[in-house]
Amino acid sequence: MGPEHSDERTDADPSSSTTVEIIRNRRSTRTGFENRGVPTDIIRAIVSCGLAAPSSKNAQPWAFHVVQSKTQLREFADLVRQAEGLEDFVPHDALTGKRGDNWESTVLESAEVLGGVSSAIFVENRVAFGGGRKALSSTTTEHIQAAILGYGLEMLGLGAAVQNMLIAAASLKIQAAFMGDILIAEEQIGERLGITGELIGVLILGFSSEQPPPRARMESGLSAVTWHT
Ligand SMILES: Cc1cc2nc3c(=O)[nH]c(=O)nc-3n(C[C@H](O)[C@H](O)[C@H](O)COP(=O)(O)O)c2cc1C
Numbered sequence: 001m002g003p004e005h006s007d008e009r010t011d012a013d014p015s016s017s018t019t020v021e022i023i024r025n026r027r028s029t030r031t032g033f034e035n036r037g038v039p040t041d042i043i044r045a046i047v048s049c050g051l052a053a054p055s056s057k058n059a060q061p062w063a064f065h066v067v068q069s070k071t072q073l074r075e076f077a078d079l080v081r082q083a084e085g086l087e088d089f090v091p092h093d094a095l096t097g098k099r100g101d102n103w104e105s106t107v108l109e110s111a112e113v114l115g116g117v118s119s120a121i122f123v124e125n126r127v128a129f130g131g132g133r134k135a136l137s138s139t140t141t142e143h144i145q146a147a148i149l150g151y152g153l154e155m156l157g158l159g160a161a162v163q164n165m166l167i168a169a170a171s172l173k174i175q176a177a178f179m180g181d182i183l184i185a186e187e188q189i190g191e192r193l194g195i196t197g198e199l200i201g202v203l204i205l206g207f208s209s210e211q212p213p214p215r216a217r218m219e220s221g222l223s224a225v226t227w228h229t
Contacts, residue, residue, distance in 0.1 A: 018171075019167075019171075022167060022170050022171045023167055023170075024214060024218075025170070025214040026166060026167060026170045027211065027212040027213070027214065027215070028176070028177035028178070028212070029175035029176065029177055029206075029208050029210055029211060029212065030109070030113045030177055030204075031113075031116070031208065031210050032208040032209055032210035033116050033117050033118070033175070033206035033207065033208045034206065034207045034208065035070075035118060036118065036207060037068050037070070037118035037119040037206070038118075038119040038174055038205045038206060038207070040068070042172055042174060043066055043068075043119060043121070043205070045168060045172065046121070046165050046168045046169050046172070046174070046205070047064050047066065047121065047165070049164040049165055049167070049168035050062065050064055050121075050123075050161040050162070050164050050165040050168075051064075051161070052164060053157060053160040053161035053163075053164045054157065054160055055154075055156075055157025055158075055160065055161075056129075056150075056153035056154065056156065056157055057128075059128035059129065059154070059157065060128070060157070061125050061126050061127070061128040061129070061154045061157055061158060061197075062123060062124065062125070062126065062157070062158055062161045063123075063124040063126050063195075063197065064121050064122070064123060064124070065121065065122040065123075065124060065193045065194075065195070066119075066120075066121050067119070067120050067121075067122065067193075068118065068119055070117075070118045072192075073114055073115060073117060073118065073120055074115045075192075076114060076182070076185070076189050076192075077111045077112070077114040077115030078111075078115075079185040079188045079189060080107060080110065080111040080114065080181065080182050080184055080185045080189075081107075081108065081111045082185075083107070083184040083185045083188075085184070086105055086107045086108065086184065087105050088105070089105050089107050089181065089184045090103035090104065090105050091103055106181055107181045107184055109181075110179045110181035110182060111181075111182075113177065113179065113204060114179065114182060114202065114204060117204045117205065117206045118206060119204075119205045119206060120202050120203065120204045120205060121165065121202065121203040121205065122189070122193055122195075122199060122201075122202045122203075123158065123161070123162060123199070123200050123201055123202065123203065124193075124195050124197050124198065124199055124200070125154060125155075125158055125197050125198050125199075125200050126196075126197040127154070127197040127198060128154060129150035129151065129153070129154050130147075130150070131147065131151075132151070132197060132198040133151075133198055134198070135147070136148065136151055155200075158200055162178050162201070162203060165203055166178060166203070169203075169205055174205050174206070174207070175205070175206055175207065175208040175210070175211065176203060176204060176205050176206075177203070177204050178201055178202070178203050178204075179201055179202050179203075179204065180200070180201040182199070182201060182202050183199055183200070183201065186198070186199045
């Protein structure tokens with residue numbers, strides 16, 4: 001619906017919605033975390049918002065692993081630092097197999113972030129649609145299209161769960177960031193957490209005085225929005 005349309009079914013004023021404001025102002029925070037962990041009742045509320053996410057076929061492909069031990073998070077950060085292929089851990093082109101020129105590895109920075117917090121939620125894909133990345137990379141050409149479709153939809157549900165938790169954290173005044181770089185040590189971290197599916201990343205949480213300014217993407221990212229009126 002274009003900007004000149006109005007909808008008589010709602011009298012909501014978009015300029016006064018705190019939820020809209022929280023979503024627009026949300027930023028990833030990576031520095032300045034205090035030593036104290038996030039209280040369990042707040043983490044519980046954040047996780048409950050992850051569980052409230054929509055998912056394809058209502059498969060709820062997620063499992064959340066809450067870690068509240070700074071020692072364990074530091075250990076995980078070390079596993080990430082010690083992993084092989086740090087520099088090459090960037091998106092690669094599916095057709096050529098070449099690493100994207102535009103992407104720099106951020107693995108060491110992400111390890112630093114993980115080692116600097118006292119609370120984190122590791123997100124597991126329970127591979128409800130069957131197999132996950134490993135199976136996907138070894139399946140036959142006959143099955144690949146349907147498998148990619150299922151995996152993509154599974155990921156969208158997981159993304160919704162992660163985003164619900166990021167927004168919940170922001171609304172509870174908890175600083176947070178989601179990090180996929182830790183997957184470089186997926187095997188080692190997964191083993192310690194008892195993961196049977198596959199890890200998709202970690203949501204770090206904490207109290208930090210550092211809050212990056214809003215991105216104002218509605219102004220800078222207008223080419224991403226087309227109004228078909
Ligand atoms: C799937 C996904 C993976 C991400 N992985 C990392 C990561 O490994 N390390 C990191 O510092 N940030 C990571 N981020 C955070 C992004 O870098 C961040 O969202 C992006 O730069 C936009 O900044 P903003 O969240 O402050 O708007 C990730 C975000 C998503 C959604």
